[in-house]
Amino acid sequence: KAGVTQTPRYLIKTRGQQVTLSCSPISGHRSVSWYQQTPGQGLQFLFEYFSETQRNKGNFPGRFSGRQFSNSRSEMNVSTLELGDSALYLCASSLTWRATYEQYFGPGTRLTVT
Amino acid sequence: AQSVTQPDIHITVSEGASLELRCNYSYGATPYLFWYVQSPGQGLQLLLKYFSGDTLVQGIKGFEAEFKRSQSSFNLRKPSVHWSDAAEYFCAVGADTNAGKSTFGDGTTLTVKP
Numbered sequence: 590k591a592g593v594t595q596t597p598r599y600l601i602k603t604r605g606q607q608v609t610l611s612c613s614p615i616s617g618h619r620s621v622s623w624y625q626q627t628p629g630q631g632l633q634f635l636f637e638y639f640s641e642t643q644r645n646k647g648n649f650p651g652r653f654s655g656r657q658f659s660n661s662r663s664e665m666n667v668s669t670l671e672l673g674d675s676a677l678y679l680c681a682s683s684l685t686w687r688a689t690y691e692q693y694f695g696p697g698t699r700l701t702v703t
Numbered sequence: 704a705q706s707v708t709q710p711d712i713h714i715t716v717s718e719g720a721s722l723e724l725r726c727n728y729s730y731g732a733t734p735y736l737f738w739y740v741q742s743p744g745q746g747l748q749l750l751l752k753y754f755s756g757d758t759l760v761q762g763i764k765g766f767e768a769e770f771k772r773s774q775s776s777f778n779l780r781k782p783s784v785h786w787s788d789a790a791e792y793f794c795a796v797g798a799d800t801n802a803g804k805s806t807f808g809d810g811t812t813l814t815v816k817p
Binding site: 637686697 | 810
């Protein structure tokens, strides 16, 4: 079974631009969560989608948004990029939204904002 | 809200020595507890998990962890460390709440000396 894939793997953007990251979950998984990982803040929860609905959202500004499609693939968008948005963005998929179901992580997208 | 503390930012052990990584959690009910490992440039991989039952859980790669409710701890152990175990380790507590599926600790970086 193929794992979680994230595209692109690396991205360099300029302040003020916007960016879209993509995540394809494991086949059959309907829950997708996004995390931001930085050396200073660690792993922080961005949002979770299940069956095309946002279930949970972390404490991030409205510049961060996401969506999930009917095939469970998910995208996250960051508008008006700031230098502090430079991070590794991780996507995790799970069969369902319950915390007892294991999350499988993708390799991440490394975003650099200059 | 749940929270996780990993008191040790960095640990160095010699190859073949035993390892214990500490994790303390805060959560009002019975927690779901996880340990993940992250190699450089990679996503997170689940090592083991605890939901209920036997407080000593076995995981992959020879790791085990013990849940101690009285100490609010879930420490990760390995009897003999291999050079390939060098990585960053994250403890996480899960709950079916609006805070998202899992809250992660700040991680412990393990260095293995030859």
